[in-house]
Amino acid sequence: MSQWQVGGSLLSSYACAGIAGLSLVSLVGLGLWRRLFKALRETNRKKDEELSALRRALNDIRSELQEKDEALAVLKEKAAAMTHRLEEERRKLDNVQRQNHLLTEKLGDQDQALGAQQEELAHLGERHAQTLQLLEARTLELKGAEAYLTKADVLSGADVVSLLNTLNSEVYQTAAMVAEAFEFRVKNGQERTRTEEEAAAMEEVYISTGEIVGPRLLGLLRTAEHHQDPTIVQVAFQAGMAAYANWIVTSWDFEDPDDERGLSKIYGTIRQQEEQAVSGRWRALTxxxxPRMAEQELAMYFIDAFVNILLAAEVTQHPSELHEAIESRFAKRISIIVKGAERLRRAIGEEVTSCDFEIAYVSHESPFDPAQMDDTFASGFDTGRDEPEPVLCTTELGLARVVKVPGKVGQWEETVLLRPKIALKSGIDEMMAAE
Structure with a gap:
């Protein structure tokens, strides 16, 4: 309600009150009227105060409404701004969604391309693995073929001759040292009395010694006097070491005679039919x-031979002490000879393929041929003889170089690089007679 309506209501109230007052004056008098008027003024005052309070409240309400209108306007502006931003964000979102859709399609295309590439990569991997397998197979084939290709020799003929000369020198020096290291019984043409057990043991010694040095040199060991001149013992040592060195250098298999014969036969056939490069490579590979025998095992053959030779020559030392004495005093020199023989074996068997180096060893009882061998003692063997004297033993090994004639079956060119040295009984007899 407006302020004019409020004022009208108050005037009406006053008018009514006046009319009523007139009635009251006529009834109760002027005093009552004064009190009533006073009450009316009090009532009007209160009404005015209430009206003022209402007006203030109305003003407050109007101020509050104005503030709220202003706040509402601000909120509307903010709402409009937010609506604008929302529209912008929606447009951006639409753009992002469109781009996302495009990227999704592109990603799908890339996934398909990746799947195709992975399949192709797997196929290439299989082909690569097959290529590696083929390459490995071809590499192995090439390695196998390379083994038979012609290769330069590791050693020359002069190198091999030097190795053999060194071995022969070690054999000679060791034989002299061992022969001078022991004392021998004076025989005076008499056999030593032995028990049956000793005689049986000595019979085995004679058999073993005869197999190594030959029966005639064994006879000299048993009958000759060695206490003043051990030359025959030294020659026997040389013969034994030369025999074992020849065995080490030339053997294919030390332990199995059947394998030794089989390999020798196979190599002989290959040498006959194939060219030198092929047969040489086969020999080197084989x-x-x-497998090789241990050095200690090979050394035992030399020690046993020394013991048997000394026993056959009637050494004064007890048989049970000989083995230990030789092993303790001459093991190092025997080891040098064994290593020298093994080095020579490796040189002519594995490190040279352009030719074959053959060890020249003359077996006992072979006829002496001055064109093929040298006499250690340079005896007058041909004086008054109708036939060549048989060889007593080999004291130093010789060497020949053999090359297959290209394109020919079973034809070789042979060159003697070092002639073997042998001992003849006549030479030993002359030497000892001269002494």
Missing amino acids: RTHI
């Missing part, structure tokens, strides 16, 4: 992969 020798490389054949």
